[in-house]
Amino acid sequence: MASVTFSPDDRYNAFITTLSGAETGPGRLSGIPVAVKDNISTRGIPTTCASRILTGYIPPYDAHVVTLLKREGAAIVGKTNMDEFGMGTTTENSAFGPTLNPADPTRVPGGSSGGSAAAVASGMVRMALGTDTGGSIRCPAAFCGIVGLKPTYGRVSRYGLIAYANSLEQIGPMARNVEDVSLLMEVLTIHDPRDSTTIACPYRHTPDPTIRGLKIGVPEEFFGEGVDPRVASVVWEAITRLEAQGAEIVTCRMPSMAFALAAYYVTCTSEASSNLARFDGVRYGPQADTRRTWHESFQEQRREGFGTEVRRRIMLGTFALSSGYYGKYYAKAQAARQQVRNDFLRLFRTVDVIAGPTMPTVAFRLGEKTDPLSMYLSDVLTVPANLAGVPAISVPCGTSEGLPVGLQVMGQWFRDENVIDVAAACEQGVSS
Amino acid sequence: MSATPVTQPANTGMAIDDEVIVGLEIHCQLDTKTKLFCGCSTDYRDDPANTHVCPICLGLPGSLPRVNRKAVEYALRVGKALNCGIAPEAEFARKNYFYPDLDKGFQITQYDKPIAVKGYLDIEGDDGEKRVRITRVHMEEDPGRLVHKGAADRPKYTLVDYNRAGIPLIEIVTEPDLRSPKEARRFLNKLRATLEYLGVFDSEKEGSLRVDANISIQPKGWFEREGKGKADRGRVEIKNISSYKGVEKALTFEITRQKNLIRRGQKLESATRHFVETRGVTTSSRSKEMEQDYRYFPEPDLRPLRVCDWAMEIVLPELPDARRARFMEQYGCSPIHARTLTGELKLAEFYEKVADIDTALAATWIADTLLGELNYRDMSITLVPPEQFRELLVLLREGSVTDKSGVEVLRVLLDQLKETGRCEGARACVDRLGLRIIVATPTLTGEDPVMEAAKEALAEQPQAVADYRAGRKEALNFLVGQVMKKTRGCAKPGDVNKVLADLLEEG
Ligand SMILES: [Zn+2]
Numbered sequence: 024m025a026s027v028t029f030s031p032d033d034r035y036n037a038f039i040t041t042l043s044g045a046e047t048g049p050g051r052l053s054g055i056p057v058a059v060k061d062n063i064s065t066r067g068i069p070t071t072c073a074s075r076i077l078t079g080y081i082p083p084y085d086a087h088v089v090t091l092l093k094r095e096g097a098a099i100v101g102k103t104n105m106d107e108f109g110m111g112t113t114t115e116n117s118a119f120g121p122t123l124n125p126a127d128p129t130r131v132p133g134g135s136s137g138g139s140a141a142a143v144a145s146g147m148v149r150m151a152l153g154t155d156t157g158g159s160i161r162c163p164a165a166f167c168g169i170v171g172l173k174p175t176y177g178r179v180s181r182y183g184l185i186a187y188a189n190s191l192e193q194i195g196p197m198a199r200n201v202e203d204v205s206l207l208m209e210v211l212t213i214h215d216p217r218d219s220t221t222i223a224c225p226y227r228h229t230p231d232p233t234i235r236g237l238k239i240g241v242p243e244e245f246f247g248e249g250v251d252p253r254v255a256s257v258v259w260e261a262i263t264r265l266e267a268q269g270a271e272i273v274t275c276r277m278p279s280m281a282f283a284l285a286a287y288y289v290t291c292t293s294e295a296s297s298n299l300a301r302f303d304g305v306r307y308g309p310q311a312d313t314r315r316t317w318h319e320s321f322q323e324q325r326r327e328g329f330g331t332e333v334r335r336r337i338m339l340g341t342f343a344l345s346s347g348y349y350g351k352y353y354a355k356a357q358a359a360r361q362q363v364r365n366d367f368l369r370l371f372r373t374v375d376v377i378a379g380p381t382m383p384t385v386a387f388r389l390g391e392k393t394d395p396l397s398m399y400l401s402d403v404l405t406v407p408a409n410l411a412g413v414p415a416i417s418v419p420c421g422t423s424e425g426l427p428v429g430l431q432v433m434g435q436w437f438r439d440e441n442v443i444d445v446a447a448a449c450e451q452g453v454s455s
Numbered sequence: 456m457s458a459t460p461v462t463q464p465a466n467t468g469m470a471i472d473d474e475v476i477v478g479l480e481i482h483c484q485l486d487t488k489t490k491l492f493c494g495c496s497t498d499y500r501d502d503p504a505n506t507h508v509c510p511i512c513l514g515l516p517g518s519l520p521r522v523n524r525k526a527v528e529y530a531l532r533v534g535k536a537l538n539c540g541i542a543p544e545a546e547f548a549r550k551n552y553f554y555p556d557l558d559k560g561f562q563i564t565q566y567d568k569p570i571a572v573k574g575y576l577d578i579e580g581d582d583g584e585k586r587v588r589i590t591r592v593h594m595e596e597d598p599g600r601l602v603h604k605g606a607a608d609r610p611k612y613t614l615v616d617y618n619r620a621g622i623p624l625i626e627i628v629t630e631p632d633l634r635s636p637k638e639a640r641r642f643l644n645k646l647r648a649t650l651e652y653l654g655v656f657d658s659e660k661e662g663s664l665r666v667d668a669n670i671s672i673q674p675k676g677w678f679e680r681e682g683k684g685k686a687d688r689g690r691v692e693i694k695n696i697s698s699y700k701g702v703e704k705a706l707t708f709e710i711t712r713q714k715n716l717i718r719r720g721q722k723l724e725s726a727t728r729h730f731v732e733t734r735g736v737t738t739s740s741r742s743k744e745m746e747q748d749y750r751y752f753p754e755p756d757l758r759p760l761r762v763c764d765w766a767m768e769i770v771l772p773e774l775p776d777a778r779r780a781r782f783m784e785q786y787g788c789s790p791i792h793a794r795t796l797t798g799e800l801k802l803a804e805f806y807e808k809v810a811d812i813d814t815a816l817a818a819t820w821i822a823d824t825l826l827g828e829l830n831y832r833d834m835s836i837t838l839v840p841p842e843q844f845r846e847l848l849v850l851l852r853e854g855s856v857t858d859k860s861g862v863e864v865l866r867v868l869l870d871q872l873k874e875t876g877r878c879e880g881a882r883a884c885v886d887r888l889g890l891r892i893i894v895a896t897p898t899l900t901g902e903d904p905v906m907e908a909a910k911e912a913l914a915e916q917p918q919a920v921a922d923y924r925a926g927r928k929e930a931l932n933f934l935v936g937q938v939m940k941k942t943r944g945c946a947k948p949g950d951v952n953k954v955l956a957d958l959l960e961e962g
Contacts, residue, residue: 072516080516086517186517219522293752297561297752300553301516301559305558307515346750
């Protein structure tokens with residue numbers, strides 16, 4: 024078996040682990056270096072979730088998507104940096120230090136798949152796997168100026184993805200162009216019965232930029248308060264170009280946007296508080312202190328092993344699920360989530376896809392977002408797709424202040440092909 | 456129950472009109488080949504620790520559960536057999552708490568959408584047939600097991616074995632309909648029989664059944680009036696009783712303890728207690744455990760199960776009540792024999808393997824003799840080869856051995872089985888021990904063993920002979936006894952009487 028030499032100049036701190044002699048074989052991805060986000064299990068290769076609590080953990084098995092990459096001959100050259108357990112929008116919350124944005128190294132690459140985005144944007148790899156719980160593929164794709172797809176929930180197996188918020192997240196492809204994203208998507212959608220939340224719906228598609236007659240819904244809320252007018256105008260120009268290419272633009276409303284963010288944060292922190300309970304030092308991670316009682320030792324372990332943002336979200340989620348508050352928070356969030364789904368259902372009766380900006384702003388400066396709430400607010404445009412489970416892509420559509428701006432296109436459930444086609448049309452519009 | 460003098464007005468004491476109220480929560484391991492959410496084998500007993508594990512049942516990061524359909528089918532069988540309603544949709548939920556035997560930091564169980572609700576099981580109660588209501592049946596995974604090293608009270612360190620983690624369990628919850636420890640035991644026996652008839656449970660596997668029992672003593676009629684309302688007297692939950700006998704013992708102990716408290720006028724607080732099997736007592740456990748907030752929420756990695764249609768396709772096998780009726784009808788068993796013989800699946804199957812020899816003889820020998828001998832030796836019926844028992848029944852029916860000898864042979868065979876797992880043939884055993892009935896021949900030639908023994912007895916007991924001749928007829932009984940002794944019980948009493956009478960007449 025041949026191997027691919029990979030000795031990158033990782034000046035953006037995109038990687039947590041790099042592998043110099045990655046193996047490659049025959050297949051559709053033969054010889055292509057691919058980076059994998061470090062929350063996706065790789066047999067024999069440390070998988071850290073950018074957390075100290077997983078120090079020393081080497082998975083004994085491959086995630087389903089990693090098996091698929093290997094089967095197609097891809098060379099897995101490294102594990103990329105991220106916000107700890109995927110909790111963040113900047114890739115600053117990493118035990119391995121922040122990743123820098125190749126488009127402007129004084130700025131964040133976005134998160135949480137910031138390492139994957141930077142590795143692709145800087146040209147170190149042609150493709151990468153990211154994961155998207157509330158925008159974690161699309162945000163860094165937009166900030167770094169690449170293409171990133173969050174597939175329909177249930178289209179790509181999560182087996183081997185270290186869970187942050189199971190009901191929201193998907194693994195998805197990131198690359199510099201739509202064609203590569205589409206190619207990677209073909210590889211990732213081979214069905215896996217080990218993930219009970221998936222259905223067999225393989226993606227076999229060649230991007231087709233012909234969008235004549237396609238109806239694109241543009242919700243007013245995506246251009247509302249908090250969205251930088253300069254970003255909004257770049258996105259509007261892109262939408263206008265799509266109209267010129269033959270698409271029909273329909274402005275619409277998405278009232279559930281008012282509580283989508285709250286529903287998202289209650290859901291993801293609740294699930295996280297339970298998912299992250301297993302990190303107690305008994306089976307893996309740093310050895311527990313056996314001189315102390317088990318309760319003392321695991322509490323200390325968790326206090327020291329988790330970063331501030333992770334501890335904050337565990338506490339929020341624990342609170343939201345606790346008796347007496349469950350109805351007020353978790354149950355209410357699920358009701359709100361249903362309203363988001365209903366909004367999409369209603370809109371998709373009249374439009375084929377929904378478009379708007381991916382992020383309200385361009386990439387932040389490193390260290391700029393200090394209070395968690397303003398950070399959470401920047402997810403407002405990406406979380407609706409996760410709450411509803413619909414496919415959503417971010418594709419570069421221009422620049423503002425010299426920094427990349429992403430157009431977000433959301434499609435109907437299991438019509439990832441549609442958002443790929445619109446992204447291809449946008450790409451064509453930008454390059455021409 | 457006896458009434459005790461009331462010393463204080465506020466103290467009602469355990470009066471004659473108090474009653475015991477018991478409800479049970481039973482955890483049973485379902486006898487599937489693989490675990491509930493992964494492909495690991497469930498046959499872990501006697502194997503080294505942590506050899507029946509995989510990323511899923513170890514809760515390794517990134518692994519996902521996948522429901523074992525067989526386990527769901529088994530649980531549905533139980534739900535149907537307990538006359539429960541099956542909801543259109545059942546759902547798994549997470550029960551969150553920290554414990555080293557819990558590899559994921561949560562247990563996958565069912566919360567507000569269990570697989571079956573509102574059923575009943577009829578048992579033989581203290582006052583005749585009784586219907587015990589079933590609140591719910593739900594599925595969950597067993598946690599791992601802690602192994603403490605060093606002294607029992609102050610272990611040096613503790614190891615965790617995850618072989619048991621992920622074994623499918625069902626939890627069956629009853630309404631507080633039981634009124635005595637005996638009823639509780641009868642309920643458990645009937646439940647166990649039902650589960651075994653369904654082919655979903657193997658009671659012989661160690662730790663396959665664990666029971667929590669709720670018990671309180673309330674004024675008679677309180678439960679019917681108030682139901683689950685607030686009682687003056689608290690309710691005690693006895694946790695983790697791991698044997699059938701233990702349940703009856705724990706409840707009996709707890710009743711005495713509570714009665715004594717009531718008698719002394721002390722307030723009965725609600726509490727959780729542990730049953731110490733070796734000492735037969737319950738001990739107080741930290742009340743903190745009751746305050747746990749498990750933060751249940753739907754398991755996001757599993758889809759809800761559409762179980763209603765599935766349940767309709769399930770055809771139940773013959774259950775204990777039906778088999779009991781059939782035994783009475785088909786084999787003419789008495790109601791008591793029919794109940795005993797069908798009370799355990801293996802016993803009922805054993806009976807049907809030998810009943811053709813003589814239905815009544817087989818029923819009597821199994822229910823009245825074999826069962827007692829097995830219990831005495833703590834042996835299972837499965838160890839007894841039906842062929843040997845058939846041979847013994849044939850010998851008994853043809854009159855080749857007396858009942859007394861039959862019991863002796865049975866004991867010898869069971870001892871051999873217990874020792875070596877094998878035994879000689881019943882016929883061979885009879886011959887080896889010389890237990891075949893001695894038939895007296897009507898000649899007085901002295902070649903006949905009965906005649907030999909009778910002559911010997913008369914020679915040895917001149918006083919008895921003299922007494923008999925003097926008209927004291929009871930002396931004959933003494934002489935018969937002597938002859939029986941000499942023939943080691945193998946002669947027929949009728950023969951002995953006749954031979955003795957002839958000899959005495961003659962002399
Ligand atoms: Zn397993």
